[in-house]
Amino acid sequence: MSKNILNTNNNLLVTGTAGFIGYYLSKKLLDQGYTVIGMDNLNDYYDVYLKQTRLDQLQLYDSFTFIKGDISDKMIVNELFAEYKPDIVVNMAAQAGVRYSIDNPDVYIQSNLIGFYNILEACRHYPVEHLIYASSSSVYGANKKVPFEEKDFVDNPVSLYASTKKSNELMAHTYSHLYNIPATGLRFFTVYGPMGRPDMAYFGFTDKYFAGEPIKIFNDGDFENDLYRDFTYIDDIAIGLERLLRNPPEAADGAPHRIFNIGNNRPEKLMSFIGALERALSNALGRGVEFNKIYEPIKPGDVPATYASTDLLYQAVGFKPETSIEDGLQKFADWYVDYYQVK
Structure with a gap:
């Protein structure tokens, strides 16, 4: 990898800045004195008020432009x-979202394919020093070999969402090769934490509990062969991203393009x-909490296990996520x- 290119004179553009990961990264960069331009459409896929709350925090900084x-x-980009x-x-x-893509495919094509193409085209015509983009652990599909390594076969996605993320990696590699755009793709593994996405299971389970409703667990009640997930705390993600x-990557195999897993490795x-x-939640409330659980079959598009090898990431930047689920979930629960001022 090349030398450090980041300094406080850089203009940094973060798209999806009112989203979960975009917000945390933007705040970390702003805290360190960088200038951040944020872009977001504030769509209603989940609670817009939560997105606005994140955005309000960023707009407290003079060095932030939204x-x-x-x-x-394409014109706006x-x-x-x-x-x-x-x-x-x-x-x-x-x-x-994996499940949302089954019933709402159009928005995935529009945002994840056309939108990403627009970003690549803009990076082509207004050259950048580094493009980092979000991929996903979902590209590994139903791979049974664990831990997942970046060199593994990823040509059998099991959801449209995964297909769009695999497509992003291919598109980025091509633009990197043709136009010498240094690009890094990140395969995120189940990111969680405070101010997270309400469509994620841990957030939804908590909502259900306070609504007095049961939670649905899609493992068919099979505890011996339970689903495994590589849960990654948001602060770890922000550190790795920063x-x-x-x-930025040097040219290798004809393109300055690299892919990294960014997961907890546990x-x-x-x-x-x-x-x-x-x-x-019991600790946060000062009383015992137990979810009412309903077990159902695994849903189409879901995978039985995610498990990241983070060796490449560690070799590149000397970083490996380390936050335990106990510490991370306690911060979320608090x-x-x-x-939400619940009791």
Whole structure:
């Protein structure tokens, strides 16, 4: 990898800045004195008020500029690049969610394919020092070999969401090769934490508990062969991202393009994770919490296990996520109880 390119004179563009990961990265960079241009369409895929709350926190910084817009609007993207000429671009804007993609495919094509194409084209015409973009652990599909390594076969995605993320990696590699755009793709593994996405299981389970409703667990009640997930705490993600910003890839195999897993490297059984969440909420509330559980078959598009090898990431930037689920879920539970004022 090349030398550090990041300094406080850089213009950094973060798309999806009102989203979960985009917000945490933007705040970390702003805290360190960088200038951040944020872009988000503030869509209603989940609670817009939560997105606005994140955005309000970022707008407290004088060095933050917000542009409301959609990356699928090529004119807005081009105008933004022409005016601000970002040195480093972090594309976190995307339509997320595996199950949502089954019933709502159009938005995935619009945002994840057309939108990402617009970002690549803008990076081509307004050259940048580094493009970082969000991929996903879902590209590994139903791979049975664990831990997942970046060199593994990823040509059998089991959801449209995964297909769009695999497509992003291919598109980025091509643009990297043709136009010498230093680009880094990150395969995120089940990111969680305070101010997280309400569509994620841990957040939804907590919502259900306070609504007095049962939670649905899609493992068919098979505790011996329970689902495994590599849960990764948001602060770890932000640290890894910030370090990678400083290190664009050198040309290798004809393109300055690299892919990294960014996960916890310690997969947990889903039921263990749920137990840890119950304990965290018990601590936050000062009383015992136990979810009412309903077990159902695994849903189409879901995979039985995610488990990241993080060796490449460690070799590149000397970083490996380390937050335990107990610590991470306690921070989430404390935030949730305070933010929603529940008892």
